[in-house]
Amino acid sequence: MSTLDQIPVRHEARAAEPQPRGRNPFANVFDELMNFARSRSMFMLHYCTGCGAIELPPAMTSRFDMERLGIQPMVTPRQADILLITGYVSIKTLKRVILTYEQMPSPKYVIGICSCTVNGGMYWQSYATAKVLRDYMPVDMYIAGCMPRPEAVITGLRQLMDDIKSGRADAWKKYYQQYDHYLGNQQKLFGDHWQTPTDIIAEAKHYQLITEQTLGKHTALLEQHQKPLEPLEMRLKHKDHVLP
Amino acid sequence: MSVGELAAELVLMPLVAFVAGMAMVLMMRKIGARIQRRIGPPLLQPLYDILKLYGKQTQISHGLIHEIGVIMAVGGYVAAETLLPVPGMSGLADKGGAITLAYMMMIPSLGLALGVGQCANPNGSIGISRALTAMAAYDIPFIIVIFGAAYVYGTTNLADIIAIQQQQGVPGWGIARMPLLAIAGLIAMQGMMGKHPFEIYVAPHEIATGPMVEMGGKFLGGLFVMQCFQIYTIGVLYSTLFLGGGANWLTFLPKIFAVVAIPMTIAFVFPRYRTEDVLRLMWKWPVVIGLMGLAVVMK
Numbered sequence: 001m002s003t004l005d006q007i008p009v010r011h012e013a014r015a016a017e018p019q020p021r022g023r024n025p026f027a028n029v030f031d032e033l034m035n036f037a038r039s040r041s042m043f044m045l046h047y048c049t050g051c052g053a054i055e056l057p058p059a060m061t062s063r064f065d066m067e068r069l070g071i072q073p074m075v076t077p078r079q080a081d082i083l084l085i086t087g088y089v090s091i092k093t094l095k096r097v098i099l100t101y102e103q104m105p106s107p108k109y110v111i112g113i114c115s116c117t118v119n120g121g122m123y124w125q126s127y128a129t130a131k132v133l134r135d136y137m138p139v140d141m142y143i144a145g146c147m148p149r150p151e152a153v154i155t156g157l158r159q160l161m162d163d164i165k166s167g168r169a170d171a172w173k174k175y176y177q178q179y180d181h182y183l184g185n186q187q188k189l190f191g192d193h194w195q196t197p198t199d200i201i202a203e204a205k206h207y208q209l210i211t212e213q214t215l216g217k218h219t220a221l222l223e224q225h226q227k228p229l230e231p232l233e234m235r236l237k238h239k240d241h242v243l244p
Numbered sequence: 245m246s247v248g249e250l251a252a253e254l255v256l257m258p259l260v261a262f263v264a265g266m267a268m269v270l271m272m273r274k275i276g277a278r279i280q281r282r283i284g285p286p287l288l289q290p291l292y293d294i295l296k297l298y299g300k301q302t303q304i305s306h307g308l309i310h311e312i313g314v315i316m317a318v319g320g321y322v323a324a325e326t327l328l329p330v331p332g333m334s335g336l337a338d339k340g341g342a343i344t345l346a347y348m349m350m351i352p353s354l355g356l357a358l359g360v361g362q363c364a365n366p367n368g369s370i371g372i373s374r375a376l377t378a379m380a381a382y383d384i385p386f387i388i389v390i391f392g393a394a395y396v397y398g399t400t401n402l403a404d405i406i407a408i409q410q411q412q413g414v415p416g417w418g419i420a421r422m423p424l425l426a427i428a429g430l431i432a433m434q435g436m437m438g439k440h441p442f443e444i445y446v447a448p449h450e451i452a453t454g455p456m457v458e459m460g461g462k463f464l465g466g467l468f469v470m471q472c473f474q475i476y477t478i479g480v481l482y483s484t485l486f487l488g489g490g491a492n493w494l495t496f497l498p499k500i501f502a503v504v505a506i507p508m509t510i511a512f513v514f515p516r517y518r519t520e521d522v523l524r525l526m527w528k529w530p531v532v533i534g535l536m537g538l539a540v541v542m543k
Contacts, residue, residue: 037295040286062281067273070289075448078304078460081296105302105460207301 031167038081038107039164040070042157045080045104047097050087052114052147059150071157077103082160085133087147088116088123091189094130098186101137102198106172106207109140109160113153118142135185138171176204180216187218195222197229253333254326258473260333261325261480264497265472266290268479268504275505276512290472297465304460306363313359314459314466320351321473328480329403331490341400342390342485346383349436349477352470353379356455363458371454374519375438375445381523382435382442385530389429392538393485396422406489418486424537426486430506431530435522436478439511442526444519479504 022028046056060066060073074080077100089097101110112133115121120131133139140163143156163169175182179200187194201219204210269290277284305311327340327348340348353375360368394400396418397408409416419426435442445454456467479500483489487503490496517525 034295034299037292037299041289041292041296065277065282065284067277067285068283070285070292075452076457078458079453079456079464105300105304107301203302 035165035167039161042069042071042081042109042161042164043074043079044071044082044084045074045077045100046084046086047100048084048086049089049093049097050114050116052086052116055113055147055150055153056084056086059153064150064154066154066157069154069157069161077101078105080104081107082109082111084111084113085117086113088114088121088126089130089133090126090128091130092128094136095190098136099196099198101175102196102200107164107170108172109164109169110137110171111141111143111156111160112139113143113145113148113156115144115146118144121146130189136182136189138174138182140169140171173207173209176200176207176209176214177211178213179204180213180218183222184216184218187221192221193225195226250335253335257328257330257333257335258322258325260330261321261328261476262469262472264500265474265476266294268475268501269468269472271501271505272475272508275508279509279512290468294465294468297460297468298462300461302460303462304458305463306458309362310359310458310463313355313357313362314463316355316358317352317470318466318473320348320355321470321477323351324348324477325473327402328477329406329484329489330480331492331496334403337403338401340402342394342402342405343400345402345481346387346390350379350383352474356467359463360455360458365458367451367453367457368455370451371445371447371457374447374451375455377519378435378438378442378444378522381526382432382530385428385432385526385534386436388531388534388538389425389432389485392422392425392534392541393418395538396541402484406484409488410491414488417488422486422537422541424533424540426537428530428534428537429482429486431533432526433478433482433503434507434510435526437475437507437511439507441511441514441517442522443511443516444522447516475504476500 022031046053048056058064066072071082077083081104083097083101083104085097101108110133112118116123116129117133117139120126120129123129124131130136141156141160143152145152148156160169183194183200201210201214204214270285270287273289274284324345326335327337327345329335329337357372357376360372390400393405397405399405399408409418414420438446446456447454451457456464459467482503483496483499487499490499
């Protein structure tokens with residue numbers, strides 16, 4: 001991110017081809033209806049990591065009122081459609097962000113707010129900050145600024161709405177299609193033993209989004225040490241815990 | 245009534261309830277927005293939400309019981325709609341009555357308890373234990389109100405209750421004949437809606453929406469549908485018992501919407517009580533007012 005032309009800008013996303021239309025006209029109409037409903041009803045999970053979170057309450061409340069666009073806050077990743085990362089992401093935070101992202105049901109969209117998610121911003125020299133968010137998960141939309149005003153946040157969300165309506169916002173598929181790349185970057189930060197509870201490769205198979213870039217040397221490393229998830233033991237009291 | 249007519253009514257009544265319920269959800273969100281000086285969601289927002297949730301590509305199920313639980317939650321209310329007489333349609337109201345309806349309205353909470361149990365999320369378990377506690381809190385005044393209404397009208401048949409009130413005009417309405425019970429019913433209704441200040445089991449900032457914590461996609465969509473039914477059922481039941489039901493849709497719809505608007509308006513200006521405070525309040529004020537109302541009507 002040393003030169004200006006490396007900064008991700010919007011026309012890259014614009015250039016992406018909209019989804020190919022199928023042959024069945026009824027299915028096309030249904031898909032368009034679904035895309036329209038998706039664009040008009042976005043439940044957002046705001047992962048307020050940095051100062052950008054300050055600009056969200058005015059965007060949600062009476063001055064700018066996101067709800068008139070169908071955007072409302074939700075509190076768990078299972079219910080959410082868009083993940084807002086509002087500020088710098090430290091390495092420790094990034095683990096939680098990735099866990100949250102993988103738990104969200106697709107189609108899901110990620111918005112990086114503030115310069116810190118674009119290129120590290122003022123934390124560029126920090127040893128503990130993950131600079132470029134899109135190295136670790138696909139980002140649909142960046143809203144740059146330090147910090148962006150609520151007008152900019154709402155403009156960005158409206159552009160995301162347009163992208164969803166026209167079927168262009170399918171960055172979530174990239175996470176399955178290029179999982180090896182994202183996992184490699186994650187392993188570089190968190191160490192070789194990084195494992196999340198969600199089995200992305202199985203999901204990629206389920207969605208038929210598996211490509212030659214899904215599997216690679218990083219996923220092979222994951223499979224070496226991957227432990228199957230076990231349900232947590234249910235107990236009322238820890239066995240070492242002594243009541244006073 | 246022929247079998248065909250009955251079948252048509254059994255299909256139509258839940259459908260009408262769903263559409264009216266979505267309008268009520270919209271009204272609820274609009275009231276909240278206006279109180280907070282916002283514009284609020286557009287006209288078809290509840291429909292967009294439900295369509296979107298059913299159209300999600302990932303549907304995370306936690307097992308068979310999880311799915312059955314959501315079906316029970318919606319199905320309990322669909323069954324309740326067929327027992328609620330509306331203008332022009334009485335469905336199974338003659339066979340059921342207020343007591344069957346009270347049982348049917350408990351099924352969704354039990355279904356949710358089943359479904360959430362399989363999610364194995366501690367927030368969900370806390371939420372469902374609070375939901376059942378809330379049910380124990382509001383059901384006592386609710387049953388007192390049903391008992392009082394049955395005593396006054398001499399029947400638990402909802403269709404007969406409406407007929408009696410409409411024969412006698414406004415002085416014969418439940419709200420004129422038993423005002424104390426109507427007040428108790430209003431407080432119990434606020435608890436049944438699960439809205440502030442009795443929103444103990446959703447509590448987004450504390451237990452992450454409680455029972456809904458692991459629900460995504462069509463499961464959350466099912467719960468959104470359930471919410472439409474829930475608000476509609478409570479509004480119709482209250483206007484049936486106290487406001488004389490409706491002779492036609494033109495008088496019926498304003499009544500149920502006005503009834504629902506009262507708790508919604510209260511909800512958005514209040515914070516949330518703690519669980520034990522809900523129990524204390526519900527077992528004190530509406531129960532005492534309801535018992536006084538019973539004493540008045542029984543004399």
